[in-house]
Amino acid sequence: MSDFLDTLSVLILLSSFVLMANKRIKSYIETFRIQSLLIALVAGIMGVDSLLTEGRFDILVVCLLIIILKVIYIPALLHRTYVNVKYKVEKDFILNIPILIIVCCGLVVFSYFTLATVDGLNESIFNIQFVNSVSVIWIGLFFMISRKKAIGQIIGFLVIENGLYITAMLSTQGMPFIVDLGISIDLLTAVMIMGLMVFRINEKFDSIDTDQLNNLKG
Amino acid sequence: MELFLRNLFLASVLLYLFGAVISLILMKRQKACNIIANFICIAASALGAAASVIKILWVNGPIGIFGFKSAIPFVSLDMKVDNLSAIFLLALSILVLCVSIYSIGYISHYIGKRNIGLFNFLYTTFILSMIFVLTSANAVFFYISWEAMSLLSYFLVVFESEKEKNQRAGRLYIIMTHLATAFLLIGFMIIYSYTKSFDLFGSSAGIPEAARNIIFILLLIGFGTKAGVIPLHIWLPYAHPAAPSNVSALMSGIMIKTAIYGLIRFLLCYLGIEHTWWGVVILVLGIASAVLGVAYALMEHNIKRLLAFHSVENIGIILIGLGVCFIALAQNNELVGGLALTAALLHTFNHTLFKGGLFLGAGSIQYAAHTKDIEKLGGLIKKMPVTALFVLCFSLAISAIVPFNGFISEWLTYQSLFANIIPGQAGLNLISILAVAALGLTGALAAACFVKLFGISFLGLPRSNQALKAKEVPVTMNIGMGILAALCLIVGLFPFTILRLIDQVAIDLVGSSILGQLHGGFLIVYYPLKVSANSISPLALLIVLIALILISLLVIRIIGGKYIERKYGTWDCGFEALNARMQYSATGFSKPIKIVFKILFRPTRKTTFEGDWLYHPETIEYTTSFTSVFEEYLYYPMIRTIKQFSQRTKFRIQTGSIHNYLLYIFIMVLALMLYNRFV
Structure with missing residues (x-):
């Protein structure tokens, strides 16, 4: 099983690199959908495993929840937001793509470097999953910084959340069900609120470019 | 005897609590509320005074009144009375007794205009918080009571809150008192870091020399601000006139003395006096406060500001006694130390x-x-x-x-x-x-x-x-x-x-x-x-x-x-009958002293007259003012510098760009990870 999980964690990391390389808002949403699908897959594998060995089915429920929420509902919601906001200038990153990718590589190395000495992570198998999933968090945060548009920030936030989620899941072999449920509902609320805020920003500034929020400063 | 005494103190505390609750309940019936709440305070303070006297005369050693442990770390409510606490409690109780009798009449002019229930609630809890400051047996409880005392007195200072002047006074007061509390908190934390205990009656043996000196300075600034030692006195002449008179009586009468209590409790009882320079610093501060306090008082024509400056002066005199006590104790001269402590107390x-x-x-x-x-x-x-x-x-x-x-x-x-x-x-x-x-x-x-x-x-x-x-x-x-x-x-x-x-x-x-x-x-x-x-x-x-x-x-x-x-x-x-304008005015009376202390007051005057000739004016107007040296040359420049600095950094750090803010978070998190790597 751990081979599957290793592969999947690498794929998730890769998907965040892909996300970083994306140029269009529409493709951010699709990449996020793929990443969420991969996470659902991880949950699915762990769920089947726990069902077979311990007879627990709650991780499978979590897997289902992820599919409904992160693969179907939230991307659709973001898509609708994107369509409804009229003002569209597609290119919106601050640095150019190659530099961003190089920085992301640096982040992966950095997380490997910082996590190498953490107790209990030094066994070869666990370490790589952990490093990958923590790197996803950094890349998500960096993605938020590198994009100008508000939707980019939302996606970045969701990727950070994905990274935290996968880190937690891989290191605890499935969190308690109630925690999962709580996180999911928080996330849903956050995304809905942020979607609304994007509309408000658009209304006020005729743009969803967050650089213009400077004008709000007193 | 001890049990009886403990119950006596408890009864007093509970009565104050009861008074606080009842004044909230009777908020609608103002007259009844005022009379009942004040009578409860009178009874409670009489009990407190009796208990303090009994404690000092007939019971040796500190007695614990109550002790509640709580689930929150370090927070335990310990009330302990020793002789030092008892003498301050006696002063507090006597003053509260008289002020409460006075309040029955005084507060009546607020009836119908103000929320008297709220006032009495604040008044009672303010007294209670001072009692806890004077009797708390551990530093955390002391700190909590101290903070409660500061906040409650702030609310009392701004009780007539619609006046712009009172708001300013309250703001100055709360800023100064919080600065002071911050210093105290740092001092307590240093104490804790060496002794692993917040017990005030414990031993301070584990604290090294250098840390003791730092603690002394921190506590001196902290308590000095509350006491109104020059140059930290600037809140006193604003806060006292703003507060209702019965509250200023309590604030000046006993609240600023809790700082003296704190100095004696922490420095003399807890840390012990080892260095002569501690006493010298306190003595010099005392001299400065006494002389400058009274000099400024002379220039004031607002009766309550004048009295506030006299509080500064008297705190100075108390500190002179305390300073001599510390000097004498540092030189193992117990007799003089005892004499000076007696004088100060x-x-x-x-x-x-x-x-x-x-x-x-x-x-x-x-x-x-x-x-x-x-x-x-x-x-x-x-x-x-x-x-x-x-x-x-x-x-x-x-x-x-x-x-x-x-x-x-x-x-x-x-x-x-x-x-x-x-x-x-x-x-x-x-x-x-x-x-x-x-x-x-x-x-x-x-x-x-x-x-x-x-x-x-x-x-x-x-x-x-x-x-x-x-x-x-x-x-x-x-x-x-x-x-x-x-x-x-x-x-x-x-x-x-x-x-x-x-x-x-x-x-x-x-x-x-x-x-x-x-x-x-x-x-x-x-x-x-x-x-x-x-x-x-x-x-x-x-x-x-x-x-x-x-x-x-x-x-x-x-x-x-x-x-x-x-x-x-x-x-x-x-020619004519005597009239009020022929009398000495307060300005005229203090003029000779103003001339003598010209260098201190830096007075300015302006004479405007109308008429053909200076010696035969139709109307003449004379205004005089003096500069407050500390505000002019110490506080204003400091405030200006801080203001300029924060305005400048505000535009550099707080750019308003979301990306910058995210970058700060990002760098901080990475730095924390690195810290984790190397520690």
């Missing part, structure tokens, strides 16, 4: 009595004449003779005139300063001698100041319509002041009553008894001190004073013969 107690009384008097004047400006008063002695008598008593007491209590404690302070002059320590002797001179100057200036206060506001003719219409205040207000005035006289004539109590504290803290050095009975007190052969007897002095006056009158009568009284108008050249 006695002056604390006395100041509670007369300054509380003076603020109540100011409240009465305000109640009757609706003004705090003494230039608008005058002739009040005919309208409100009882108040005038009491204010005169308090004025004599604070000016250290013989039959009153202020004299005794200042005399003891002088004695301790003289006793501290020991051959072979040139620098210290110089400071002591300077302190004696400064104390003398302070006393003289204080007397001048109270001649001004009493003379301008009570004597002569009314200077305004408000003063003309003034009436005697309700009888409860006069009873409250009367008790304090009587106590001032009793302590002045029979100082042994209170010295016996304070001596127990000195034995506890310093290990030397002063009482044995002072001989005397109740009628004529006579002190031959071994350390310096000075003796004094207040009662004998009083008798001599009266005898002298009578003899001189007699002599004049014998030499001059019978004098004939002629009724004439004076000073009017026979």
